[in-house]
Amino acid sequence: MNAYAEQVAALANSTNETVQALYLRFLAGEITEDMFVALATTALTVGDSKAAALADAGVVAALTVMTAEVVLPVGIPAPKPPPNLLRQIIVDALADEEPKRALETGARGRTLETAQHAYKSGLESHEVKFWTRAPNSGACPACQNLAGQVMPIDKEMWTHKGCSCTQKPANEHQKEKSSARNRDNAKRAAATRRANDAADPEQSAARRSAAARRAAATREQRERERRAGERT
Known part of the structure; x- marks a missing residue:
């Protein structure tokens, strides 16, 4: 796992830990359900902002290494999800048969997804033309098989629920080697x-x-995951 991927994974875990701590307070009767939903939604919003900032720094670091020149951040803005989207993640998790597990899936997944989208936005802002997949250390076989392929920037990176793979910028030379x-x-x-x-x-x-x-x-399977992502 590369340094950026480790930081993203740590951020996703931190978001989940915050939500889980709030959930324990709710179970203990320290806060009401409405308070828990509001506070947990705020935790996801904070995770979004941190993920965007982390992606901005990650893109800059990768491009600096690739080009051997100092690259400045562009200031990737925090995402603005549709109204109630983050709140619904928490509400749906509470209604699940296993709320604790569902909250973990929702919290971690949201932060990972935001980081992936923000990183892609950063690559586009820097006018990067190609990218390659950087799988995490525990990547599934499908993600491992996709690693190393150099893709055009307009090609979306396939992900599954809970996927923590990241993109890396690539240049024309890497694209030619990959094609060969x-x-x-x-x-x-x-x-x-x-x-x-x-x-x-x-x-x-x-x-x-x-x-x-x-x-x-x-x-x-990919179609089911895509449809499930659209529902959330």
């Missing part, structure tokens, strides 16, 4: 498939069928 590597990998994979197909046609057909099923399942 992808072409070489594709050629080797194609050669391997042809050899396997020639050796065992029936097994090859079974492999293609299984691969198609896995791809369909992955697409369905």
Whole structure:
């Protein structure tokens, strides 16, 4: 995990700890439910502001290293979510069968998502043309497989719920190396498939069928996660 990703993860954990501490006060009867919702919503708002500031600093640090020149921050503004969006995250979590777990998912997820969006905004403000994924140390297989690919800045980074991967700026040289590597990998994979197909046609057909099923399942899972994100 890179230094910026560690800082984002720490901020997400801090936001969650604040919300959890408030939840314990609510359970103890020290504050009412309305007070808890209001204070927890404020904690998410503060997390948003800190995430934007952290992303601004993270972009500057990455660009300074990549260009070997001093890059100044642009001042990424804190997000302005739709009215009641943050409050609804807390309300929905309270209504969950496992409020403590749902509050953790909501608090951490909101801070991580804000940091990701703010970082992308910072890259665009600095007119960066390419980016690559920087997965965290516990990244899922899907995120690990996407790491190293250099993408154009207008390509959104795919994320799942609770994803703490970050983007890193990339330059034209890195893009060319990535494209060449992808072409070489594709050629080797194609050669391997042809050899396997020639050796065992029936097994090859079974492999293609299984691969198609896995791809369909992955697409369905991503679509469910996208729809769930839209509802929140």
